[in-house]
Amino acid sequence: MAEPQKLVLPKDVVARARRTVDRHLKSWLFGASVDALTIRLGSPSEAAVAAQRAVVENWVHAWQDSRLDVRWEERRWPSLGRQLLPVVVTIEGADAIVAAAGETRRWQSLQQRRAQLQALDDGPQWSAVLVETFRYWNSLADNDFDRLLATVRWLRQNPDSGLLIRQLPIPGVDTKWLGTHRTAVTALAVPLGVPEHLGLRERELLRAVVIADPALRRGLPRIFAAPDGELAGLDFAASQVLVVENLQTLEALPDVPGTIAVFGWGDHAMLAVVEDDDVGVIGVDDDALMRTPRS
Missing domain, CATH: 1.10.150 (DNA polymerase; domain 1)
Incomplete structure (x- = not known):
């Protein structure tokens, strides 16, 4: 039994249009030329139509119901008489191709x-x-x-x-x-012209501080947190600063005369308040910054 060649249905054209849109949409958007989309729909022979009449009739009816611009051609066959068959679809312009793709x-x-x-x-x-x-x-x-x-x-x-x-x-x-x-x-x-950081200010990290000597608190709480810029403006009058790399360790520190403790953030960043040469800075935990008090 003769098999008709591939008969292209409207849904096949839609799929082809979608692939074309996916491939070219960006270039079309920015003004690239648009080639017409031309798709041949199949050309069944007389023998193939006779052998697969229902298949071919469904194909013809599908194109009769389609809104796409189809070119039809007449065939005259001895056994089947005059037949009008869909031959080719041509879609021109980005708007039309996009519409055919449903996009x-x-x-x-x-x-x-x-x-x-x-x-x-x-x-x-x-x-x-x-x-x-x-x-x-x-x-x-x-x-x-x-x-x-x-x-x-x-x-x-x-x-x-x-x-x-x-x-x-x-x-x-x-x-x-x-x-x-x-x-x-x-x-x-x-x-x-906007800078890389977008001209925005980053939220300052709050550094935890323990004033371990009650005499140094002067109205401040024992444990608090503040940005480095604000901490640098405070005169703690401490003789010793502990840089602690663990918050629980920091919070658990007992009272120690002349001492404040700060959280180190793991980066060994030093506050201005602990960079005084007359203040001893001692690291707590293995990774903390260690500095010997000046004699």
Whole structure:
């Protein structure tokens, strides 16, 4: 029994259009020329049609119901008479190919996004930046793209704000969001003149301190935490500073005359308050910084 050659159905054309869109969408978005998508649908012989009549009829009916632009050709066969068969589909232009792929909404969304980003700058290099950063803003959810756009726009207007992330006056943008999308924000903002750190102030780490001598507390609590900058401005009048690498060890320290203890953060970073040559600095735990008191 003769087998008809592969008969291309509308769903096959849709799949082919989707593959084409996936391959070329980015280049089309930035103005590349678009080749027409031409797909031959099959050319069954008289014998193949006679042997697989139901299959061919279903194929013809599928194309009769399709909205795609199909070219039909007439066949005249001795045993089957006049037959009108679908021959080829030609889809021209990005809009039409995208529509055939069922990707119109995605296409229109990307066109809008590109236009919004393009409006941020009219410099000759900005289009190249958008091409390079496409992977960052292409697949974002709509609300995340809106936040990205608002963040880049605000940072360009305020490149040296000195704000903490949570102080940014941008709806939906907080520490978690910027942490997730910082690469995208930086990739777009830096070419617009925003510094790599985005002009933002990092939250200062709070260093734990124990004032182990009650006479040195002068109204301060025995255990507290403060940024290094504030601690450096305090005059503890201590004769000995312990740098401790374990918080539980720090909290468990007993009262010791003339002594304060600070948490070392594991980096051996020294506070200005413990860098006085007249203050002995002693490391507690194996990794702590050790310095002998000056005689």
